[in-house]
Amino acid sequence: MSQAQTKSRSTPAEDILALEGINKTFGDLVAIENATLTVRKGEIHALVGENGAGKSTLMNILYGIHARDGGDMRLRGQNVRFNGPAEAIRAGIGMVHQHFKLSPSFTVAENIILGSEPMKGAGRVDFARAEAETRELGRRFDLELDPKAIVAKLPVGLRQRVEILKALYRSADILILDEPTAVLTPNETRELFNTMRSLAASGCTIIFISHKLREVLAVSDRISVMRRGKIMRTFDNDNVTAQDVANEMVGRSVLLRVDKSAARDIGKPVLEVRNLVAVGDRGERAVDELSLVVRAGEIVGVAGVQGNGQDELVECIAGLRRAAEGTVLIDGIADSADPRSARESGLAYIPADRGGLGLSLESPLWENLSIGHLPAVSKGPFLSARRAQARAGKLIEAYDVRGGGMFAPAGSLSGGNQQKIQIARELSREARLIVAEQPSQGVDIGAIESIHKILVAMRNAGKAVLVISADLDEVMALSDRIIVMYRGRAVADLASDETSYEEIGRYMGGLHEDAHPDQAATESQPAGQTANGIDG
Template sequence: MPDASVPVVSMRNIVKRFGNFTAIHSASMDIRRGEIHALVGENGAGKSTLMNILYGLLPRTDGDIDLRGEPVRFANPKEAIALGIGMVHQHFKLAPSFTVAENIILGSEPLKSFGRLDRIRAERETKAISERFGLNLDPRAIIATLPVGLRQRVEILKALYREAEILILDEPTAVLTPQETRELFATMRSLADSGHSIIFITHKLREVLAVSDRISVMRQGRILSTIDNKNVTAQEIASLMVGRSVLLRVAKNEAKPTGELLLDVKGLTALGERGETAVDNLSLSVSAGEIVGLAGVQGNGQDELVECIAGLRRPVGGQVQICGTPLRPNPRGNREAGLAYIPADRGDLGLSLESSIWENMTVGHLGKFKAGPFFAATRAKQRAAELIARFDVRGATPDKAAGSLSGGNQQKVQIARELTRDARLIIAEQPSQGVDIGAIEAIHRTLVEMRDAGRAVFVVSADLDEVLSISDRVLVIYRGRIVANLKAADTDAEEVGRYMGGLDEEPASVGALPKETQHVV
């Protein structure tokens, strides 16, 4: 019987340097047997780096790690897995054409004579461990056919199959519906009750309070505090993370849409990468003076819809108007019509990572920096320096390459560029991904200011809390169709989640809502 007084994991004075840059400054934390331990902090605080050290993905520069009271130093994840540590990454690492059982056993295959795969045994073992932990998975199901919530279970089961007693879950609810999140939390609690220890990395403070036993807060590479989840509020945790008071919900007055349609989509149909119908006869509109959010589980047509509006994908049917101008088959034409676009894929679409920050911030603003027949580079750099300060792009100078920044700070660069364009329609796709709480507050405040100035804002986000907080209306997309049109102030995550999961699927009216109408479906 393990000694309950000895932490299952003890990290002491961990330091991690990358050249002259110190990412982790003498960080210490203990993980107890049978607890759910949340690790929270701003983007760039060091959460993932610290956990990658524990999992063997990164070597530590200094410090000590004890596992079950014994000192350890892992050269790679294989050594960590062998001693009972598993990590479930935010982006699933599953083979979509394989079955559940094939994914579970990959790398640890049970074999018959002559090195042949024992498929029957693999399916039997997968079924047994699935039932043991209450995960209820069909060993023969193809991963590509499973909803996101079940794929998350497969990832967890992969770690449990390898006898992991310590599970690191990195942003596990990022693409789950509220119902799937509840099921995941039930699984986490069941695992903790059976003696497993879970480290839960997340930026969703409401979820931290709902499921964790203790909470460690990181800021600038240090563990500031580890607190029990008793009599602590999300506001107090956020203040520890940022070092100041922050607004966790957008402060905004009631929208006053003018009725002028700055985005008008009628009967849009578009194909996905495999030739399937990704957007299916979809209609929606966004008026000047309102923020409309689009909610949905990833893979239900959001990406294809936005790419059509931005001019990056040709629809096969339907009509789109941007600020009264018919859709053009190229991004430049739609920008000239009045569109500003923050893409979710900042690395390939939003930024040129090899170019300087000032060059990235100048794209779309070139006319502002003409000096006769010449380009005023000095003035462009000065403008970039102002935006770097205004949007708190950390570690940035105008001449620095955009690719040298962290993902969250790259996001700030493209947001700074797009939200300072003279555009009447703003499409913000995953605007807060990888961005810290303080920056999210500033981004949301800017979007509300643009709405109040008579512009139309269309927010597409996998973060349901963000959609409900920032939006005046919420549209829900499911299998390429709009299935609900809800007034944000009169709905909640539970109702939206039902539509996201296809539990309430009916055609929806997609224009502006009458004031007295909660939702029209």
């Protein structure tokens, strides 16, 4: 299906919403500065920008979560100011947050009616009516669900349907979707886009917050770009390209594709995981007899919906979690399940949790860059601050870390520059294996470009690179091979240039015949869902 076909078929003209000169500060931080945005009735309007650009803050002002400091807001031609989400909901605005606001132990119907319950005599909730209204609402908007299903037992894509129906039950005709595809498989994303187009065709207005440009171009009618709290430009999604939008987001030209040639001179195995079993924090079998190999001179990506054992796998490799069964070998040496042994075996580890695990945010950059490098920055048995600082200065320059010198605390840097500090520290070691977990998480497009170049350079230098990412675009772009995890198992090992989003999506959702076929029909492809990928 072409990009033109995937967009809303409505022909909106009337402005239903206008934000003019909106300002918001938090202490000394200017979060929103003179932001002006108009949204038309019945359109899918994408709001994009780098992390921290102000997208969610602006929508939280619209939804009544934050009070604006200045500017005007008009809804259907009337000036409005909401003193909380309840007022926004009564005005016909609904918001589906990135992290769902559902009660997992309640049924679908109970979640949808919560706070707006239909009542019968003696102050009792009319559950029969609630279930009937839920069923009718689902049929009307082609979002059918079992009203009696327990939400905790639903796959993520159907939980999102519950959130959307919850807003529609309250007569919302403006829906704000905040990063709605962040936890969806490609198949579930396709279903969400179909829903969005259907809602727009029925007259509902959708504001779609996302950082995934391919998806934005596939589904939106217009695209507004935010940078540093300002609306920089609004594009009609006819002839605009991802490059146009990305350049406006960053304020300069950026390279969107990963510039890498085909892998050459792939060497011997550096990482070998053999029949690994790991128990999760809740006592579940999080990794289930998983085996994989990463060789010198290749990047292997791990794809999968979050919560399918990726975190536990990485923790076992890094020595942060002890395996219940199986073996992890780095350069032929068995990892004895502690971080020091893993590093001595040749591991460089870039964790997803920068603030909690990767960096000491209160400590200066030179101290963060010295962790794990004591022999290089010591004089005899003692740390040499002079040597450590000289070495840190060279790394800060080599890895283009911006936002502060070596004495600045790590917490004062942007997410992208914090990530560069982690990478500089880890990759300046003599490591044979690089494990990069969510390398672009919370990082702007310009920093992503730099980080990807570094990882490809490591691969070209003969290192083995394992990338674990929830962003399928990133996995597809970086990897030579892709391992797909589903329910703790490696259900596919695919050459990146011989596969597609659709095929990977089927494995991620358990829809492929090799991926637990007994569970696929009941848990990963409920009635009404298809096994198609994302258009566009």
